[in-house]
Amino acid sequence: MKPWLRNSLLVAAGVVLVGVLSSRCTPAPPPENDAPSETVSSLSVEVVKPQRQQWPGVLQASGALAAWQEAVINAETSGLRIASLNADVGSQVKKGQVLATLAPETVQAQEQKQLAAVAQARANLEEARSNDRRANVVGQGGSLSDQQREQYRIQVAVAKAALASAEADLRATRINLGQTRILAVDDGVISSRTALLGKVLAAGDELFRLIRGNRIEWQAELDARQLSQVRIGQVARVQLPDGQQVTGQVRLVSPVLDAKTSRALVYVALPVGSPAQAGMYASGRIDLPTRDALTLPDSAVVLRDGRSYVFSVGADQHVKQQLVTLGRRQQQAVEVLSGLDADTPVVRSGGAFLADGAKVTVVPAEGATL
Incomplete structure (x- = not known):
């Protein structure tokens, strides 16, 4: 091979080698359309604010069903x-x-x-x-x-x-x-x-x-604190063992408490012909005068580890898990006694799928009411 041709080939090979090394050592420029990363929303939710309503107070109780009076017929x-x-x-x-x-x-x-x-x-x-x-x-x-x-x-x-x-x-x-x-x-x-x-x-x-007059009554057991709130004539709602509900009226409030249990009986007269039978044991509630209540749909409350929580939604659409104390229940709503401000929006439903700090997408409610 002629000397001049060999020199030309060596120069060409060196240029190629330098190009390869340069391509491996020089970082590629970032794509022009890349944007900073963002947190992805985990769930689309509806929000609701607590409402002020007038609800009757309620005393929860349980007790036996018994005859109003029994007559003994002897020889x-x-x-x-x-x-x-x-x-x-x-x-x-x-x-x-x-x-x-x-x-x-x-x-x-x-x-x-x-x-x-x-x-x-x-x-x-x-x-x-x-x-x-x-x-x-x-x-x-x-x-x-x-x-x-x-x-x-x-x-x-x-x-x-x-x-x-x-x-x-x-x-x-x-x-x-x-x-x-x-x-x-x-x-x-x-x-x-x-x-x-x-x-x-x-x-x-x-x-x-x-059983005189076929009249059955509910003998609700209450403690001293509850007993002071009960008056003759108040409405009581009794839940029977089979799920049926019977509405009655307070007939008599016991004037003394049992010395052993520190509880007293409230006698609730039930309608004649109701499915209530003597010998049953039932739970129920006695309605007290109405008072102000801060309420939420019961679907907004999440139970975890025996406690009640709601998820409030911040301006940045991140949720915060808040511990609340609940009170009365009525239909599909629940009273919030503490742990939540009246103007705080909370997730209406689906809170069980959320975690504290999760990002959500708020969607408008479709005619949903409390």
Whole structure:
């Protein structure tokens, strides 16, 4: 190879090598359309501000459901057998309705005997009166002494007393005869039956129990602080075990507290015919007079670790988790007692998907109201 050609090739190779090294050592210029990085929004949310509303105060309580009053129907006579039963547990009865009958034969025989005794006493009285009249006539002629005439008058008085006694015995026997028909003492429903067909009764044996008027009441248990806020006539709403709600009215507030539990009973009368039944245990609330409340939709509240939080939205559209204290609830709203200002916007729903400090996109609410 000629010397001049070899030199030319060496120079060309050196230029290429320098170009490659320069491309590896020189940083590439930044793209012209790159912009500074920004925090990406995690969620689109609607916001709502707390509202001031007038809400009734509420006392939460629980207690048993029991009969307003129970009537005990007993046997009033003894030695008689139950001949028939005309009512059972759950029977709706009217006052004076026959619930059972006792075998009346023994009492009927006693009645016949007393009728005969009355007839005999009446005849003895007539005889004594007749003797007294004759003694008065004879005595006017001086044939009888005053003592003898007095004896005839005493016999009349004794005969009157004997007749009165016989008539009283007859009335007692007829009362016993009436007691062979066991009657309902009031309108209501039979809650218990211990009467058995054919059983021979003793006086005072319990036969039936009756819920008077079929009236059931809620016996709410309250402490001393709550008790001072309750008044007769206030409305109470009872939640039954099956989920049904019954509205009643405070009938009576106990004047004393139980020494062991430091709690007292408030008696709430429930409507006749409601699904409430004696023996149930129910929770409920008693409505107190209305007062001002700062309220939010219950969907704005997030429960975490047993505490209640809301997410407030700042001007920079970042959220802040705030601990709040809740109070009353009504329909789909909840009262905020502390932890939130009245003019602070909060996330209406979806807070469970947010973290403290997250960026959100606020979208307008579509006709949403509290």
